[in-house]
Amino acid sequence: MSKVRVRFAPSPTGGLHLGGVRTVLYNYLFAKKHGGDFIVRIEDTDQTRFVAGAEEYIFNCLKWCGIEPDESPLTGGPFAPYRQSERKESYRKYAEQLINDGFAYYAFDTPEELEKMRNDFKTFENPSPQYDGNIRMQMKNSLTLPDDEVKKLLDEGARHVVRIKMTAGETISFTDMIHHEVSFDSSLIDDKVLLKADGMPTYHLAVVVDDYLMQITHAFRGEEWLSSAPVHVLLWKYLFGLDKMPQWAHLPLIMGPSGKLSKRDGAKYGFPVFAMNWTDPKTNELTEGFKERGFLPEAFINLLAVLGWNDGTEQELYSMEELIENFSMDRVHAASAKFDFEKAKWFNQEWIKKLPVSNYQARVKDIFESKGIAIKNETHFAKILELVKERCILLTDFFDQAVFFYQAPVAYDKASVKPKWEELKHEFFKELASRYNPIDDWNINSIETDFKNLATEKNIKVGELQMIFRVMLVGSKMGPGVFVIAEAIGKAETINRIEKALADFSSF
């Protein structure tokens, strides 16, 4: 087993958003950089929010991103099971150990009683009273109830939870790899529930126990966990010893255009927030993914990696291998970063240019076929993609950029042609078609030479002619060189399109 063991612990409650993917990525990069193991553990302790299919979805996203866990519910490993719901038994044992050592207690308060307490103690200065050192002696728990009654309640199987007994007036501090020294006043922290009434642990107990049992050395998570870190530190101290505690890193949050990045931002601003399409099984609501939007996994990983991290050089484009090599936790920003979709698209564009067409040809083919264009010749298709790749930002752009290779234009940019159109040009194209007709070796050289010679003979500017030729073949002023296009679509189709356009333009 490796010395460095890093875990990602998602709860299967929905789609995998940007922040989540970045957390996995940093975990993974750090583990691999240090030749360690990357572990995925599922935190499915909340039955009410558990969503069917979400776990499978998470693993699909990781796979698409090129992240392979060394240990997970899928791969198994020396510390199986890797789902908290399947490790239920061990948590109770540790909760009881805490009670015996005086660090925790049983609490029998009902939800109604808790609500009443919050209401009764609510003041203007303290809008959300906590179950803490100040009020726990007024509640119904093993600290206030006589021992025999506690025993009786327990024997009867009364619903109860286990709460941590927060110390008072203690400064709890720890070293975070990103924030460095962070400290909290223990008097201000409430008696968090460790074991719920259904016997499931809360996150607080589960992370600590599992990180210990799975011998985790580094624990990186989102910054939203920073305020509960002191609870975890205390549990480590009580249960296993601070010397065994993993190194913490609380990653900055990723923000949307206005505030915290949310699922709604996607619909609102028109960009994906999930790695892959996610359909909520309850509402049937579909949230678009980066993959389906036309992103390359290389670009997705890249843009996420540099959102909050850089290696101090000017490099911006990194492959996974380069990321592993150059990543370091001490160059991760402490401040949150706003996600910029324009920049995200730029990364994709760069990766489309950088990667060989073969890398994404199958995906682009699917896009074409889904739009009713059958691709019969893969080699020819590859050449066409090569021709247009530098003008595509998303994979989906390939369609608009290359349909005309497969389909004659249905409409023409007449506004560009009309001012330049005259009888002489009509003659030119008519003659061009008949000159192209007998060519046996249809290649760019003969196409271009014939075209230019004829232009000279007729004494017409080549440039104007080229523009018109382009509109005839493509329909608009876009795409690679005209003669390249003519060569690619073939002689028959070229002549066909000239004639078709001629018929259309004659109405000028």
Add this chain to the structure above:
RNA sequence: GCCGCGUUGGUCAAGGGGUUAAGACGCCUCCCUUUCACGGAGGAAUCACGGGUUCGAAUCCCGUACGUGGUACCA
């Protein structure tokens, strides 16, 4: 309210006592191409505010403001 974390152009950011305060995205202008892109050359735009410390502060300290997270038998 309380607690935590943060604050360099519109965005991502380098720089951590002396710099003309890098670079990238986006935006604008020009060149290339009689197309669209790619590419190339330029341009506009920044140290949240107020106090200290110092010969000198974007950089160190303290406040304030703002943002953000937590304050659940959610993770």
